[in-house]
Amino acid sequence: MTDLVHLDVADQIATITLDSQHNRNALSAQLVTELTARLEDAAADPDVLAVVLAAAGPVFCSGADLSEAAGGGMVEGARGLVALQRLIATLPKPVVVRLHGPVRAGGLGLVGAADVVVAADTVTFAFTEVRLALAPAVISLTTVPRMNARAASRTFLTGETFDADAAVAYGLVTEAVAPDALDGAVETVLTGLRQAYPQGLRETKALLNADLVDRIDRLGETVAEQSAVLFSSDEARAAMLAFLERKKRG
Template sequence: MTSPLVHLDVAGGVATVTLDSPHNRNALSRRLLAELGTHLAAAGRDAAVRVVLVRSSGRVFCSGADLSEARQGTAGDGPRAIVGLQRQIAALPKPVVVELAGAARAGGLGLVGAADVVVAAESVTFALTEVRLGLAPSAISLSLLTRLAPRAAADVFLSGRTFTATEAAAIGLVTRAVPDDALADAVAETVAELVKGSPQGLAETKRLLNGDLLGRIDRDGEEAAERSAALFASPEAQQAMQAFLTRKKPA
């Protein structure tokens, strides 16, 4: 039997969703996206759940799109699934907290952007590397552009550079960055405060906060997914992804 790539545990009003695909650094494969969506939906329906906590096993939170699938031409629905996942997180009637103990790259930042609260260890790094592979962060821009100041978005989108959790907090990508040894306590404190909210209060407050984000996704999501899929299929991106996977320099 195939081991699951995402786990769901419910206790004390908290649904903990753990990404556990170490072989590809929690890349957003079709299977991981499907399992993640299924668990989020289950948490949303569970009357015992007040808060959803998304975390990861291993040293990387999420490495972005599964380039092996994209290179094989089997990721045509991937951008659409990533758009849908951001909408699902934003529309979930319960706060979604992301705990970042490991690096987040490219498409993985879509989960960060769509979440309500993000707590990161100071050692965590981020990068939007799409520009270096002939791609653009089209699908995940739907949530990221609502979080980042325009100048900050231009900087990290165009450069593809690696930046720290402290900078991520300063530009609005994460809620706060804490020392590594304080991460577990900081997340527990955050979740404990959120659990005190009433179901109706939490749901209606999320609706208030995320109205603009959901409107953007509903208006621009399909176009963003189509644009992203076209870029993944382009000769330039295919060559760059192949070079990345084989550790060779692209032409």
């Protein structure tokens, strides 16, 4: 089985790369399992001060793997995404997202859970769940606390696409820069983190994310069950199958 997530460590930084390009880095069961393992590896490595989450291919993450979702039985998948967001939020090392390409639906949960998000200003975003008879239930755990309420209402309810500048204004992204400046902007963040002590980073992150983690712990099982019910509904399954058929036709 080909690995879908890679881990490289250099200069105190663990770079974790999503590499499931055949489905635009969708959150398949295999990808979520491997990403969880790579994050745990980085957390346990005493040489790692911080983590960069990146992706290969033109798309950062397309959201849930609809080919899996259309088959039903999504409750464990939903719980896995809850646990993954919690792991990112509680990792004892800062997680910086290098966002080079589009991110949709479930992929925004990774963005919301991270500590710093640097995006190319060409990146687009969308909470597309409503257009598939779903709701952004599981990822609301981490995105709602980051975004202002009016922005969340508009983007969640319309499913519309918005750009990186809007994502910064909404509170979802830390900074948007030109694509050719992306690596430099990420490195500037990492240079700042390298000036800190591990204990300082760990304890400061815990302070910053205390409310977020409490929200995950209080609501995680509820939204996982809600998500599973929605994914298995006749309306959503018909919508997903129609989407997959349109995608197949190009």
